Amino acid sequence: MRESIDFEKEEEKETTALRDRAYFRKARHKAICHRKNICMRIYGMDWFNKDGKYAKGKIHCGCGLCKPGKRFHQPSLKTRKELAKYETELKEYKKTVNER
Numbered sequence: 001m002r003e004s005i006d007f008e009k010e011e012e013k014e015t016t017a018l019r020d021r022a023y024f025r026k027a028r029h030k031a032i033c034h035r036k037n038i039c040m041r042i043y044g045m046d047w048f049n050k051d052g053k054y055a056k057g058k059i060h061c062g063c064g065l066c067k068p069g070k071r072f073h074q075p076s077l078k079t080r081k082e083l084a085k086y087e088t089e090l091k092e093y094k095k096t097v098n099e100r
Helices: 002-017 021-042 051-056 068-072 077-099
Strands: none
Touching: 021 051
């Protein structure tokens, strides 16, 4: 039991070691650009005077065009895909039961 726990810790260390400062810098830059784009589209101006403040979050778009499920009370795309997959699996199962 003790050996398996040590193995899991080693596996975690390997995945975090693969990501260096450049990876996190790029991810931060991507988030900043995304949030600046939202500000420019919605407000037509920069919300903050320095780009680093965009990295902290708290800027998102909740309009009806970006989130139609909120406006029209419909399930999200992910939920619809899961339901479609569930329905196909159920049909296949019913076919196999009826063939027996």
